[in-house]
Amino acid sequence: MSLAKLTIKEAHEKLKKREISAVELTQAALKEIEKKDEKISAFLTLTSELALKQAKKVDEQIALGESISPLAGVPAAVKDNILIEDVKCTAASKILENYVAAYDATVIKKLKSAGAVFVGKTNMDEFAMGSSTENSAFKPTRNPVDTERVPGGSSGGSAAAVKADECVYALGSDTGGSIRQPAGFCGVVGLKPTYGAVSRYGLMAMASSLDQIGPLAKTAEDAAYIFEAISGPDENDATSQSKRPVFKADDVLSEPLNFKKLKIGIPKEYFVEGLEHETEKAVRGAIQKFEDAGAEVKEVSLPSTGYALACYYIIMPAEVSANLARYDGIKYGYSKPERDLFESYLATRHEGFGKEVRRRIMLGTYVLSSGYYDAYYLKAQKVRALIKKDFENAFKEVDVIMTPTSPSPAFKFGEKTDDPLAMYLADIYTVPVNLAGVPAISVPCREGSLPIGLQIIGRHFDEKTILQTALAYERI
Numbered sequence: 001m002s003l004a005k006l007t008i009k010e011a012h013e014k015l016k017k018r019e020i021s022a023v024e025l026t027q028a029a030l031k032e033i034e035k036k037d038e039k040i041s042a043f044l045t046l047t048s049e050l051a052l053k054q055a056k057k058v059d060e061q062i063a064l065g066e067s068i069s070p071l072a073g074v075p076a077a078v079k080d081n082i083l084i085e086d087v088k089c090t091a092a093s094k095i096l097e098n099y100v101a102a103y104d105a106t107v108i109k110k111l112k113s114a115g116a117v118f119v120g121k122t123n124m125d126e127f128a129m130g131s132s133t134e135n136s137a138f139k140p141t142r143n144p145v146d147t148e149r150v151p152g153g154s155s156g157g158s159a160a161a162v163k164a165d166e167c168v169y170a171l172g173s174d175t176g177g178s179i180r181q182p183a184g185f186c187g188v189v190g191l192k193p194t195y196g197a198v199s200r201y202g203l204m205a206m207a208s209s210l211d212q213i214g215p216l217a218k219t220a221e222d223a224a225y226i227f228e229a230i231s232g233p234d235e236n237d238a239t240s241q242s243k244r245p246v247f248k249a250d251d252v253l254s255e256p257l258n259f260k261k262l263k264i265g266i267p268k269e270y271f272v273e274g275l276e277h278e279t280e281k282a283v284r285g286a287i288q289k290f291e292d293a294g295a296e297v298k299e300v301s302l303p304s305t306g307y308a309l310a311c312y313y314i315i316m317p318a319e320v321s322a323n324l325a326r327y328d329g330i331k332y333g334y335s336k337p338e339r340d341l342f343e344s345y346l347a348t349r350h351e352g353f354g355k356e357v358r359r360r361i362m363l364g365t366y367v368l369s370s371g372y373y374d375a376y377y378l379k380a381q382k383v384r385a386l387i388k389k390d391f392e393n394a395f396k397e398v399d400v401i402m403t404p405t406s407p408s409p410a411f412k413f414g415e416k417t418d419d420p421l422a423m424y425l426a427d428i429y430t431v432p433v434n435l436a437g438v439p440a441i442s443v444p445c446r447e448g449s450l451p452i453g454l455q456i457i458g459r460h461f462d463e464k465t466i467l468q469t470a471l472a473y474e475r476i
């Protein structure tokens with residue numbers, strides 16, 4: 001068995017007992033990449049040298065008898081929109097093809113001080129816009145479970161790398177489902193933290209009021225370790241200035257879930273037409289297991305669900321159009337000089353950005369323009385408040401909400417590329433969570449055939465309960 005198949009927990013135990021070294025573990029992951037990545041294409045950049053250097057340092061600490069954190073020496077992959085100093089960072093866009101990061105994102109700084117080992121940067125939809133990695137300017141990633149199918153997106157490279165044991169865990173970003181949906185499609189665990197729980201400093205912004213960085217891992221337990229390491233306030237991101245107590249993975253792990261005290265809500269608006277039969281069966285089967293174990297299951301209502309996608313596809317592009325204005329061919333990245341500055345902007349942005357990114361910049365510019373702002377953007381903000389209220393009301397009655405992560409399992413390449421609306425519809429269960437800012441985790445709930453994700457949604461800053469619930473599910 002390849003050492004890269006180990007979970008964080010298992011690897012940590014073996015490292016501490018000196019049964020394996022961090023260098024061996026890292027070499028195992030690099031070997032899997034060498035063996036599989038030509039086919040899977042999970043990675044855009046490999047950082048083998050950096051990884052081995054980091055691993056060696058951890059081995060030295062162990063040799064000196066120093067105590068190490070759970071993530072020390074464990075190989076990780078990082079989505080290519082999160083900055084690692086001196087490593088290329090492209091957001092899978094031609095406009096940043098040769099861009100090298102000048103500093104570490106806060107999450108990277110935190111992971112480095114925890115002794116993390118970075119094996120490479122993973123493929124994604126360009127600037128995180130998409131649900132299949134088909135929007136990468138460089139190559140599509142294949143789903144390791146069935147290589148004819150997409151791994152989901154936009155963190156498709158991260159999910160595929162974890163599934164294929166090319167790393168032990170990975171970081172992704174989630175603006176409307178980009179951690180949970182690929183986790184669901186590839187059969188791994190993906191956590192989207194509460195908005196504000198993890199610093200966004202050093203994450204290439206897509207839609208700033210929705211973006212969150214989070215882990216993709218093999219188990220809920222591993223996700224808890226990673227979340228502990230990356231969460232907490234950061235003076236470089238004002239939205240992360242939460243005064244809440246710091247999350248401790250041990251609180252989740254040492255205190256098993258009391259099923260008899262758990263109230264699970266099933267939103268009636270989510271189990272409707274459009275939900276594929278097998279997916280519904282798997283998700284209902286998972287919920288049944290909780291009920292059998294003593295949990296109370298009741299129907300709840302999230303009445304504004306029907307407006308969520310429309311609301312997201314106004315707010316998100318509005319923020320996209322503002323955030324992506326900085327890629328002008330002057331400050332950094334791809335540049336196409338023309339006879340004057342304006343022509344240069346046009347040519348650079350036309351050639352540097354892919355079709356989906358251009359579509360969203362145009363949509364966003366439109367909904368923010370004078371005369372349309374009130375009709376679209378302002379109205380969408382009001383609807384967003386209603387969506388948030390829906391969740392607050394539901395959480396007065398229940399502790400967690402369970403839904404499918406996506407309406408169907410991984411689709412085939414090309415199946416939805418010609419129909420953007422069909423692609424957008426696949427995000428129906430994940431987008432409301434970002435609009436409300438609450439945390440959610442996707443855990444695999446079908447084995448044997450194409451993976452299906454069970455989404456567990458929690459109250460603001462209650463990652464503890466959803467992680468405990470996910471862990472309990474893995475155990476039953």
Ligand code: GLN
Nearest residue numbers: 128130174175176177178
């Ligand atoms: N698939 C969604 C979109 O295309 C979500 C993307 C994301 O979460 N980054 O916008």
